[in-house]
Amino acid sequence: xxxxxxxxxxxxxxxxxxxQDVLAPVxxxxxxxxxxxxxxxxxxxxxxxxxxxxxLDPDFEGAIVRPxxxxxxxxxxxxxxxxxxxxxxxxxxxxxxxxxxxxxxLFKILELEAHRSHFPGELSLGLARRVALARAFAxxxxxxxxxxxxxxxxxxxxxxxxxxxxxxxxxRPVLTLLVTHSIDDAVRLGDRLFFLSPRPARIVAEVPxxxxxxxxxxxxISAIKAGLNRRAERDVS
Amino acid sequence: MLRxxxxxLFLATWWIAALFVGGPKLxxxxxxxxxxxxxxxxxALFLHLGATLARVILAFVLAMSLGSAIGYLMGxxxxxxxxxxxxxxxxxxxxxxxxxxxxxxWAGLTEAAAIAAIAINKLPTAVVTLREGTRALDSAxxxxxxxxxxxxxxxxRHVVLPQLAPxxxxxxRSGLSLVWKIVLVAELLGRPNGVGFEIGVAFQLFxxxxxxxxxxxxxxxxxxxxxxxxxxxxxxxxxxxxxAA
Numbered sequence: 001x002x003x004x005x006x007x008x009x010x011x012x013x014x015x016x017x018x019x020q021d022v023l024a025p026v027x028x029x030x031x032x033x034x035x036x037x038x039x040x041x042x043x044x045x046x047x048x049x050x051x052x053x054x055x056l057d058p059d060f061e062g063a064i065v066r067p068x069x070x071x072x073x074x075x076x077x078x079x080x081x082x083x084x085x086x087x088x089x090x091x092x093x094x095x096x097x098x099x100x101x102x103x104x105x106l107f108k109i110l111e112l113e114a115h116r117s118h119f120p121g122e123l124s125l126g127l128a129r130r131v132a133l134a135r136a137f138a139x140x141x142x143x144x145x146x147x148x149x150x151x152x153x154x155x156x157x158x159x160x161x162x163x164x165x166x167x168x169x170x171x172r173p174v175l176t177l178l179v180t181h182s183i184d185d186a187v188r189l190g191d192r193l194f195f196l197s198p199r200p201a202r203i204v205a206e207v208p209x210x211x212x213x214x215x216x217x218x219x220x221i222s223a224i225k226a227g228l229n230r231r232a233e234r235d236v237s
Numbered sequence: 238m239l240r241x242x243x244x245x246l247f248l249a250t251w252w253i254a255a256l257f258v259g260g261p262k263l264x265x266x267x268x269x270x271x272x273x274x275x276x277x278x279x280x281a282l283f284l285h286l287g288a289t290l291a292r293v294i295l296a297f298v299l300a301m302s303l304g305s306a307i308g309y310l311m312g313x314x315x316x317x318x319x320x321x322x323x324x325x326x327x328x329x330x331x332x333x334x335x336x337x338x339x340x341x342x343w344a345g346l347t348e349a350a351a352i353a354a355i356a357i358n359k360l361p362t363a364v365v366t367l368r369e370g371t372r373a374l375d376s377a378x379x380x381x382x383x384x385x386x387x388x389x390x391x392x393x394r395h396v397v398l399p400q401l402a403p404x405x406x407x408x409x410r411s412g413l414s415l416v417w418k419i420v421l422v423a424e425l426l427g428r429p430n431g432v433g434f435e436i437g438v439a440f441q442l443f444x445x446x447x448x449x450x451x452x453x454x455x456x457x458x459x460x461x462x463x464x465x466x467x468x469x470x471x472x473x474x475x476x477x478x479x480x481a482a
Contacts, residue, residue, distance in 0.1 A: 054380075054384050055383075055384075056380050056383060056384070071386070072384055072385070072386070073385075074381075074384045074385065076377070076380075076381065078377065080377050080378060080380075080381040082378065082395070082396060082399070084399045085395070093387065093391075093395055093396075094381075094385040094387060135385075139385060145384075
């Protein structure tokens with residue numbers, strides 16, 4: 001499995017009819033089992049880039065290369081669950097072939113066992129995100145895309161969910177693209193970080209992290225972040 | 238309970254009014270009930286009610302299925318919307334009587350003409366409601382279905398239809414009341430049976446008890462269908478919504 005992104009340009013027409021560039025040329029690729037992280041400020045064009053990569057927006061210059069049969073698991077920023085289907089039914093709609101054992105295992109890791117038959121309207125945002133995660137993993141994806149999966153959660157909850165994502169990725173390595181504005185999330189979960197500029201977005205730095213995810217304790221995380229800061233200062237000066 | 242009280246109040250008012258007005262113009266509830274029983278005993282009441290109900294069902298199903306399909310298409314497709322819109326406005330504003338008379342002139346005094354005329358009257362409201370429902374579809378959920386590669390039909394059934402269900406229920410509700418009204422006109426003008434036909438006869442003979450007997454039985458049937466079929470369907474389609482306090 002390999003995902004190659006080669007976006008040459010993406011522009012929108014604004015209300016006045018003027019063309020505005022959203023994305024500058026962006027080029028990178030990810031291998032099987034690798035977690036790539038797009039880090040950038042809000043509004044820089046991350047979501048536009050994701051929509052292009054997911055095939056939801058064909059109106060751009062360039063090419064996205066991925067095997068046509070690749071299964072995609074996606075966690076949207078807003079969980080996008082169907083309010084008229086229970087938690088379990090939501091997962092099964094996207095993953096009709098998921099086995100009962102697999103589903104039970106996912107619900108256990110994500111602590112959703114008690115909520116199987118609840119409707120999304122009865123869930124908090126944190127729980128709804130977990131359901132979205134369960135859905136994304138239940139399809140046994142070849143490509144996993146996570147769009148700000150920890151945004152608008154309080155720190156403790158975000159930390160727990162981050163652990164759960166790490167556990168899931170460790171239990172089934174998969175090509176993953178994580179989009180976030182949090183350096184912390186990026187450093188804790190990513191293998192390669194791509195830092196984006198403000199709009200029109202381009203990659204200003206690509207940083208690989210060589211320490212295995214499981215070995216990244218607080219000390220290692222601080223060291224990596226310090227390294228990133230030094231690098232940023234050097235780039236500025 | 239409240240419903241019964243309100244119904245009893247209506248009957249009492251009617252009774253008192255009948256006492257004051259009297260005569261053939263406003264017969265008492267018992268006089269009307271006697272006609273009802275006599276018509277029921279002879280079988281005529283059921284024959285005419287049955288004929289009317291059959292027309293209502295056929296026209297309703299025809300208009301709802303065609304109207305929903307057209308409305309969905311117009312909501313999804315800009316070209317279809319542009320092409321269909323002027324016709325929609327025309328049909329919405331065309332008096333029911335014109336459609337019925339023209340249908341009888343062009344297709345003869347036939348069953349098909351009557352049902353088509355009733356369906357055409359109901360069609361545009363179904364189209365408008367379903368078009369609105371389709372425009373209000375959540376594109377975020379569409380994208381979810383696309384990203385997860387949920388097959389088209391499955392996505393339509395489980396992602397799109399539940400969002401349209403409240404609109405379908407609303408169209409059914411308003412459509413049914415429209416069909417109830419129009420079917421009688423169509424029968425009065427060109428059918429040899431049905432409640433509308435009987436009301437026409439009663440009108441010509443100035444037979445108010447008979448007119449009321451048929452009208453009220455018809456109203457009762459409408460009420461039963463509304464409460465046993467339409468309302469439960471509406472409740473079912475929205476049961477996942479948190480209840481208002």
